[in-house]
Amino acid sequence: MSRRDFLKLMAAAGTVMTFAPFVDWGKFLPNNRANGAEKTKIEIRGGEPSNIYSFKVNHSEVVIYPKTDDPVLNTEAFRTWQLIRLPLELGGGKNDVSAFRLYSMVCLHLWCLWRYESKLNMIACPCHASAYDPLTGKAYAGPASLQSPPSNVLPRLDLEADANGDLWILPPTWDARKNGVVGYGRHVA
Template sequence: MSAEEGPKPPTEAELAEMDRDQLLKLGGKLDGVEIVDYPEPWPVKGTRAERRAERLVAFWFALSALAGLAFVVSLIWWPWQYKEPNDERGAFLYSLYTPLLGITLGLAILGLAIGVLLYTKKFVPAETAVQERGDGGSKEIDKATILAHLADAGNRSTIARRSLIKRTAGAGAGALGLAAAALPVASFIKDPWKNSDNKDSLWHTGWQPAHPGEKVYLRRNTGKPEEIVLVKAEDLDAGAMETVFPFRESERHDEHALSQAFKRSDNPVMLIRLRPTDAARVVKREGQEDFNFGDLYAYTKICSHVGCPTSLYEQRTNRILCPCHQSQFDALHYGKPIFGPATRPLAQLPITVDDQGYLYARGDFIEPVGPAFWERKS
């Protein structure tokens, strides 16, 4: 047999009878591998340095396990619902929710990664070998010998007798796996919109009446939360636009409620008075034919793309523009998008006037305002 042909491979029967050491040597010969150096990581067993290395690896695995469990606890049980700044303790705990999730999950991943790296560095043999490059797929004999190599590396790393590392590594990997499983499960446990009838859900806004018959008026923002200025139809010139907010008589002497009405993100509404010639060309949306009052139309200021404020109104073209991503909506065509990434019309608020001529909302929007979310059908 020539040197180029290499050693003769054993038969299947001979291969089955070989132990790991024999397979290890055979694999080297068949692959043209020459092991130059194969030092033991810890030639002297049980030294203080070895025990320190083992405890260090176990520490990182244990840290990963604790952080993974802390992530699950924070995700499910930490106060996660928004609290207003006047509730100091509640607002403080709520402000920690997202940082806690990031820190605990990061530590779980980091601890497991550092533990694996340290174990590889401290205990897995760092052999020096020379191998000839070869082409082609793996044969059965190659698979058997490589498994022998892996098993030998594991045996030389002394993982079998390091129960502390095995337990902490298992705990770290298990906790991280539990954290990964908890993410989709938590969405079923914690549903902030399960009570979809209240004004704090995605389906409703601050314009929703608190009880049947309550009138929610259109109010100007003068820059003074305590100052209440309601809007009449004649207050706007033809072609004008004004941003208005909800007001209830029950909130007249409630400074906090008056201030919050300006701060709630889905409250701003664009009140537009069309010019007579433009009002005659309006195309109304089916089911919303009576949402306007004369030539006055009220659209949400929350863009249906990603929720930016559609704060620009172009009188000459009757276009409502969103400055974030340049979506444009036609005020003469029920707020229909005509340019840009938005695909849904702006929600229209039904309005009318009371006996004194003040404008108020006849009810909340009949569809969610702003961008899409999971439960939304359109």
């Protein structure tokens, strides 16, 4: 199904969704079906590695994942993630992966792309003011915070640092109970 067909289907199904809260809609979203078998080195700003020793505290960068050879495909919202190094008070000073988060930038309300507001230590959606906790990815204000799990927690990719400190993405499982489903959400324990 193409993205356009999918959006038409979702518009037509709006009323139905009201009465079908237990359907796993994440299965129908245009996520990548194949789980990557290999880890992927993170590239920021068009190709630079992101390194735990040089990435600034309380700073963020866009990451495209999974990246393709097609520059148009690489602009898709569903491939757009944000690497955040947490502020000091949330553990961002540690030189290991615990200082970092990599979340899908697709807001779980109506799929606008959010921004990381470093001065406020928050993930903020400009469309309808949903706000997410950068530590957990959970919405705590705005319409996304009123949605039922898993549609109130951003999908998250797991990270690993190599011997040089460069960050890698571990192979994800696109399941709401694992890394989450982009545009749908993630269950947290």
